[in-house]
Amino acid sequence: MGVLEGRFEESVITTSLEQAINWARESSMWPMTFGLACCAIEMMATGASRYDIDRFGAGAFRATPRQADLMIVAGTVNYKMASRVRRLYNQMPDPKFVIAMGACTCGGGPYYKYGYNVVKGVDLVVPVDVYVPGCPPRPEALLEGLMRIQDKVKGMKDLTKNQPLDVPIPSRTGYVLVPPELSTPELADAWAKKNKELATPAKA
Amino acid sequence: MTSADIISALEKQFGDKIKGKKADAIDPWVVVEPADLPALCRFLKTDPALRFDLLNCISGVDYLEIDPKKVAKAGFEPHLEVVYHLSSFTHKHRFVVKVLLPRWKDGKAGELPEVPSLASLWGTADWHERETYDLCGIRFTGHPELTRILLSDDWEGHPLRKDYEFPLEYHGIRGR
Amino acid sequence: MSTATLPVLDPTIIEFDVRTDEMLVNMGPQHPSTHGVLRLVLRTDGEVISEVIPHLGYLHRCAEKIGENVTPIQYIPYTDRMDYLAGMNMNLAYSLAVEKLCQMKLPDKALVIRVIIAEMNRIASHLVGMGAYGLDLGTFSPFLYAFREREMILDLFEEVCGARLTYSYITIGGVHDDLPDGWVDKCQKFIDYLKPRIEEYHTLLTRNQIFIKRTANLGIMSKETALSYGCTGPVLRGSLDASKGDTAWDLRKTEPYCGYETYDFKAIIPPFAEAPPEAVLGDAWHRFYVRMLEVLEAIKIVEQALRRYRPLREEGDKLRTEFERKQNMLSAEDKKKEEAKLNAEFKTKYSHRLAPPTHLPPGEAYMETEAPRGQMGFYVVARPAKDAVPLRVRARSSCFCNLSVTNEICKGCLIADIPAIVGSLDFVMGEVDR
Numbered sequence: 001m002g003v004l005e006g007r008f009e010e011s012v013i014t015t016s017l018e019q020a021i022n023w024a025r026e027s028s029m030w031p032m033t034f035g036l037a038c039c040a041i042e043m044m045a046t047g048a049s050r051y052d053i054d055r056f057g058a059g060a061f062r063a064t065p066r067q068a069d070l071m072i073v074a075g076t077v078n079y080k081m082a083s084r085v086r087r088l089y090n091q092m093p094d095p096k097f098v099i100a101m102g103a104c105t106c107g108g109g110p111y112y113k114y115g116y117n118v119v120k121g122v123d124l125v126v127p128v129d130v131y132v133p134g135c136p137p138r139p140e141a142l143l144e145g146l147m148r149i150q151d152k153v154k155g156m157k158d159l160t161k162n163q164p165l166d167v168p169i170p171s172r173t174g175y176v177l178v179p180p181e182l183s184t185p186e187l188a189d190a191w192a193k194k195n196k197e198l199a200t201p202a203k204a
Numbered sequence: 205m206t207s208a209d210i211i212s213a214l215e216k217q218f219g220d221k222i223k224g225k226k227a228d229a230i231d232p233w234v235v236v237e238p239a240d241l242p243a244l245c246r247f248l249k250t251d252p253a254l255r256f257d258l259l260n261c262i263s264g265v266d267y268l269e270i271d272p273k274k275v276a277k278a279g280f281e282p283h284l285e286v287v288y289h290l291s292s293f294t295h296k297h298r299f300v301v302k303v304l305l306p307r308w309k310d311g312k313a314g315e316l317p318e319v320p321s322l323a324s325l326w327g328t329a330d331w332h333e334r335e336t337y338d339l340c341g342i343r344f345t346g347h348p349e350l351t352r353i354l355l356s357d358d359w360e361g362h363p364l365r366k367d368y369e370f371p372l373e374y375h376g377i378r379g380r
Numbered sequence: 381m382s383t384a385t386l387p388v389l390d391p392t393i394i395e396f397d398v399r400t401d402e403m404l405v406n407m408g409p410q411h412p413s414t415h416g417v418l419r420l421v422l423r424t425d426g427e428v429i430s431e432v433i434p435h436l437g438y439l440h441r442c443a444e445k446i447g448e449n450v451t452p453i454q455y456i457p458y459t460d461r462m463d464y465l466a467g468m469n470m471n472l473a474y475s476l477a478v479e480k481l482c483q484m485k486l487p488d489k490a491l492v493i494r495v496i497i498a499e500m501n502r503i504a505s506h507l508v509g510m511g512a513y514g515l516d517l518g519t520f521s522p523f524l525y526a527f528r529e530r531e532m533i534l535d536l537f538e539e540v541c542g543a544r545l546t547y548s549y550i551t552i553g554g555v556h557d558d559l560p561d562g563w564v565d566k567c568q569k570f571i572d573y574l575k576p577r578i579e580e581y582h583t584l585l586t587r588n589q590i591f592i593k594r595t596a597n598l599g600i601m602s603k604e605t606a607l608s609y610g611c612t613g614p615v616l617r618g619s620l621d622a623s624k625g626d627t628a629w630d631l632r633k634t635e636p637y638c639g640y641e642t643y644d645f646k647a648i649i650p651p652f653a654e655a656p657p658e659a660v661l662g663d664a665w666h667r668f669y670v671r672m673l674e675v676l677e678a679i680k681i682v683e684q685a686l687r688r689y690r691p692l693r694e695e696g697d698k699l700r701t702e703f704e705r706k707q708n709m710l711s712a713e714d715k716k717k718e719e720a721k722l723n724a725e726f727k728t729k730y731s732h733r734l735a736p737p738t739h740l741p742p743g744e745a746y747m748e749t750e751a752p753r754g755q756m757g758f759y760v761v762a763r764p765a766k767d768a769v770p771l772r773v774r775a776r777s778s779c780f781c782n783l784s785v786t787n788e789i790c791k792g793c794l795i796a797d798i799p800a801i802v803g804s805l806d807f808v809m810g811e812v813d814r
Contacts (some may be wrong), residue, residue: 003747005422007724030732032411035416035443036416036417036438036439037416037439037464037809037810038461038464038545038546038810040463040521041464041543041545042545043510044508044512045527045530045531045534048527048528048531049524049525049527049528050527050528050531051533061671063412071237074437074672075464076439076441078374078438078439078440078441078442079356079375079377080356080437080438081375081409081438081439082374082375082377083375084409084410084438088410095698097322109458110458110461111441111442111446113446113449114446114449114450115441115443115445116368116371116379116445117354117355117363117441117442118441118442119377120378122375124378125377132705132760135546136544136545138366138544140517140640163698186624198422229743229744230480230481230483230743230744230745231744231745231746232789257607257608258607258610259610260610260746260748260755260757260776261746261757261759261760261774261776263772263774263776265761265771265772265774266772267771274765277765278763278764279742279763279764279765280764287759288539289746289757289759289776293627293629296627296634296635302747315636324682326608326609326610326782326786327605327608327609327610327785327788328608328609328610328781330784331780331781331784332780335780339444352437353436354435354436354437354440354813354814355440356437357438363442363445364444364448
């Protein structure tokens with residue numbers, strides 16, 4: 001740290017306020033107990049004796065969103081639960097982070113095709129920072145996801161660069177406007193046929 | 205008691221109210237009209253030789269072939285079935301009762317077919333009937349509170365009907 | 381519910397200046413002691429509960445709809461995700477239902493492996509049940525102890541099938557693979573390790589005065605209520621009374637499958653000599669204690685099954701090596717004959733898996749098995765036309781029925797006792813909502 005470095009006694013270190021804050025934030029990441037389904041058991045296992053998430057400062061599972069920094073969405077989110085997920089997310093204080101744990105929260109997982117009631121990825125409901133795939137992910141994978149969150153915190157510049165803390169919540173429906181030539185099945189068929197014709201080289 | 209004995213006991217008691225039976229099936233069953241169901245079940249539960257005190261399961265089955273290529277060879281007419289699996293704690297035997305229903309009441313699409321509720325006989329029936337109503341679209345008359353149980357209250361349609369169309373969105377969250 | 385359960389409700393004790401109105405309190409779906417995403421709406425008068433309305437469906441994952449769109453083998457992984465604490469038992473339940481429909485008869489070795497695996501999973505599941513119940517009641521240490529042992533079981537399972545939680549190991553026609561070399565010894569070593577540990581749990585929880593005060597004489601369920609609501613498993617068994625001549629209702633005893641009738645074990649039902657004087661038959665403590673004793677019975681079954689597995693494997697290996705040794709010396713015709721003989725022998729005895737059916741025979745089958753949480757049933761309806769995909773798959777969930785009794789047993793208790801009562805039912809929301 002430039003001119004100040006090494007001019008004081010050994011017990012004094014110099015750093016920037018932002019780095020100090022980020023260091024404190026990343027090493028006391030308090031997750032919310034948000035177990036939904038199977039992945040919750042792996043999340044419990046991560047918190048329990050063998051994997052011991054406490055080593056990373058994230059072992060203080062809070063029951064209330066008001067005391068938590070990190071939401072680990074562990075398990076399938078369905079339409080009935082989606083509004084609750086968002087409501088809980090809104091209650092968390094800034095800065096807040098979300099880990100989408102498991103295939104279901106990443107994008108529907110095994111329930112993608114026939115799951116009429118399953119949200120196809122929790123990122124349609126809340127903004128997600130880190131995706132941890134797996135069905136369910138091993139505890140090591142969750143720990144890796146946590147470390148990626150810590151990396152993200154390390155680089156936060158909300159004091160110096162005025163980087164916004166809160167991320168906009170997705171409000172999109174996820175729809176793409178269907179172009180008029182594809183609006184009905186008949187038109188779409190005709191369009192595909194025409195495309196095919198255009199693609200085949202004319203016979204000499 | 206073997207299932208043949210149970211069927212003969214039921215036939216002795218109810219005569220021609222038993223509309224169909226299959227004693228050689230893996231799980232033998234009888235078919236009754238919806239209107240006769242409560243009387244039959246009360247008999248099954250209270251008769252000292254039968255004593256079916258556990259209602260294990262109520263399932264709704266939608267017999268409908270949606271694939272037009274397979275309709276000719278489907279092997280059944282479109283209809284709904286409500287299947288009651290019973291077992292006896294006292295005598296350790298099992299039995300199955302079935303009710304056949306049209307897919308829509310009086311053939312009018314959207315009108316749910318009706319079966320009398322068994323919630324007053326077995327506590328299990330309460331939630332199972334709500335679930336069957338929710339997923340299969342069968343109305344149980346006389347049920348204390350027939351509301352959706354698994355899906356949210358504003359859900360449209362009954363997903364376990366074969367012709368159910370998956371929702372494209374629900375409250376702004378896309379479905380596919 | 382008897383008045384003896386609620387000493388605090390004596391009107392002379394309640395202070396007169398505390399005036400309360402009836403109100404609705406919402407608990408869940410995100411609540412640390414509702415085991416997942418159950419939502420309870422409590423109608424309370426002050427602290428005293430007059431009605432509990434459970435709201436389900438926050439984990440409804442359309443399992444039954446998926447079942448009628450995929451073939452039975454493809455459906456096995458979805459059964460894992462129903463009761464994710466006892467995936468093996470769910471696999472077993474669905475496999476047995478399909479096998480009943482196809483009327484398959486399995487080789488002895490497959491049955492023995494199934495019994496070992498299913499009982500090991502029962503131990504793991506009851507360990508989590510115990511640890512999580514401790515968490516509900518505010519003690520953290522049993523959870524750590526339980527997970528220490530559970531991780532060892534998961535290691536064993538990982539060696540068998542490669543997964544920690546969602547196994548898909550037991551499948552239609554047997555089990556997916558034979559047990560790996562040396563697994564039996566490891567399993568035996570684990571069992572020897574676990575046996576003395578059970579006593580630790582009893583010291584930690586069962587005989588803990590605080591635990592007894594919080595669970596004994598609470599959430600009492602009569603046998604009639606339990607039967608009427610279709611409760612099964614430890615929840616029902618906690619309410620039965622052997623001294624009054626009740627049968628020990630355990631499907632492994634009453635309708636044995638997988639050869640359970642040949643194993644020596646007890647179906648656990650009260651009365652227990654160890655019961656504290658406060659505990660009443662059918663209360664939360666009894667339901668908990670039934671589970672703890674079932675772990676011991678499961679250990680007994682696993683030990684017997686391991687003893688049976690060894691000779692089966694050795695004989696099978698011997699037959700095969702013998703055939704391989706002499707096959708070069710045989711003429712082509714004799715070789716074919718010998719091979720057919722060997723295959724027939726393996727099909728009835730030494731194989732771990734038969735070829736699964738390519739299509740389902742027309743008909744329907746309903747099969748119930750004793751999963752850790754109660755009777756898990758699958759009802760499979762095949763299409764009359766030749767098809768590999770069933771027309772309907774219905775999962776009869778044990779927890780769904782066990783949970784429906786909540787309102788009945790919570791009436792008149794205090795809000796603070798709700799986690800203790802609901803936790804003693806030990807449900808898994810994935811199985812309730814499917």
